[in-house]
Amino acid sequence: MKRALKIIGILIGLLVLAVGGFAAYIALKGIPHYPVNMPAEIASLQVPRDSVRVARGAKIATLLCNECHRGKDGRLVGIIMADVPKEFGTIASYNITQDPVHGIGAWSDGELYYFLRTGIRKDGSWAPPYMPKFPLMANEDVYSIIAWLRSSDPILAADLRENPPNNPNFLVKFLSNTVFNPPPLPQQTIAIPDTANQVAFGRYVADALCACYGCHSADFKTMDIQTPENSAGFYGGGNPVLDKEGRTVPSANITIDKETGIGNWTQQQFYEAVKFNKNPRGGPLYYPMFPHTTLSDTEVNAIWAYLQTVPPIKNQIKRFALSD
Numbered sequence: 001m002k003r004a005l006k007i008i009g010i011l012i013g014l015l016v017l018a019v020g021g022f023a024a025y026i027a028l029k030g031i032p033h034y035p036v037n038m039p040a041e042i043a044s045l046q047v048p049r050d051s052v053r054v055a056r057g058a059k060i061a062t063l064l065c066n067e068c069h070r071g072k073d074g075r076l077v078g079i080i081m082a083d084v085p086k087e088f089g090t091i092a093s094y095n096i097t098q099d100p101v102h103g104i105g106a107w108s109d110g111e112l113y114y115f116l117r118t119g120i121r122k123d124g125s126w127a128p129p130y131m132p133k134f135p136l137m138a139n140e141d142v143y144s145i146i147a148w149l150r151s152s153d154p155i156l157a158a159d160l161r162e163n164p165p166n167n168p169n170f171l172v173k174f175l176s177n178t179v180f181n182p183p184p185l186p187q188q189t190i191a192i193p194d195t196a197n198q199v200a201f202g203r204y205v206a207d208a209l210c211a212c213y214g215c216h217s218a219d220f221k222t223m224d225i226q227t228p229e230n231s232a233g234f235y236g237g238g239n240p241v242l243d244k245e246g247r248t249v250p251s252a253n254i255t256i257d258k259e260t261g262i263g264n265w266t267q268q269q270f271y272e273a274v275k276f277n278k279n280p281r282g283g284p285l286y287y288p289m290f291p292h293t294t295l296s297d298t299e300v301n302a303i304w305a306y307l308q309t310v311p312p313i314k315n316q317i318k319r320f321a322l323s324d
């Protein structure tokens with residue numbers, strides 16, 4: 001008996017040492033670096049900066065980039081993001097204006113493409129999960145973002161401001177060394193599905209382009225960006241996302257469950273909620289839900305069609321109210 005206790009004691013001791021050692025290793029290692037394996041056709045990529053691509057890129061940016069990178073004066077100079085959960089430490093986005101030193105003016109199109117897909121920069125450093133990666137986005141849409149980043153949009157004009165200080169904490173380092181890895185480059189060219197196939201097109205807009213499921217699943221920590229439907233609580237809501245004052249605004253269940261989701265909504269109610277943040281119960285929908293005014297009617301209606309095919313989840317959300 002005594003001997004068994006002693007062995008158990010030693011085992012526990014070893015376990016504590018191993019856990020402590022792993023923690024110290026992660027704290028020292030920080031955010032991992034990765035080898036840069038850029039295929040020749042990406043290294044030499046040159047995206048035409050035509051007005052159609054620039055306009056499409058600007059539209060995507062209003063949905064995907066500006067909210068995180070926009071300073072008080074509207075320029076994309078990077079900010080300390082008050083709406084990143086405190087459990088991740090103090091997180092800042094970066095200056096992505098065209099200044100070659102303080103911004104991304106010196107990056108090649110290929111470097112931007114590789115970074116947007118994988119999060120890996122040319123020096124091998126990796127952007128942690130709070131900078132999204134876009135492994136499922138159509139090539140044309142990634143090209144459009146790049147064309148826009150090079151455009152004369154005034155919010156991108158070269159700006160000398162330094163990146164705000166960024167202090168990811170142990171949890172970010174831990175997650176970046178364990179659960180989250182750079183997604184691989186797509187093996188084939190990804191095309192935008194035909195709008196005639198409403199469900200496939202809606203799935204593309206919701207999952208690959210706007211990543212609606214990220215906020216609308218259980219938690220960012222269990223989000224699966226390569227296979228979105230494997231994210232815990234896919235579209236069942238409850239992710240405790242924050243507003244700009246740091247208050248928790250749980251995301252809504254937007255599966256078609258009739259009791260706890262949007263199964264009793266009309267298509268028009270959905271359209272007005274997504275496009276204009278109108279809450280059919282009265283009043284607005286609260287940030288970080290934002291009005292997706294730049295989505296076309298075809299796109300919003302396709303998301304609706306797609307959501308009809310997503311398995312319903314019963315999950316009653318305690319909604320944010322201003323009096324909370």
Ligand code: HEC
Pocket residue numbers: 061064065066068069091092093094095096103104115121126127128130131132145166
């Ligand atoms: C949820 C917030 C968020 C969104 C949305 C977002 N970013 Fe970022 N971005 C960040 C953060 C935070 C960093 C800093 C990452 C790091 O610490 O390595 C960053 C870094 C970058 C960098 C690297 C800059 C450098 O100097 O290393 C580029 C380029 C970039 N973002 C472009 C974009 C584009 C283009 C979009 C839209 C398609 C976008 N970001 C959307 C938060 C965001």
Ligand code: HEC
Pocket residue numbers: 206210211212213215216241249250251252253254261262270273274279284285286287288289290292303319320
């Ligand atoms: C940055 C996080 C975020 C993103 C991205 C996001 N949402 Fe939301 N959404 C929320 C939050 C939080 C709420 C709840 C707001 C509230 O309670 O007032 C919400 C509410 C909603 C509602 C209202 C549901 C209800 O029961 O009131 C709909 C519909 C909706 N979102 C659809 C979408 C769609 C479609 C997309 C993608 C095009 C999307 N959302 C992207 C965070 C987000």
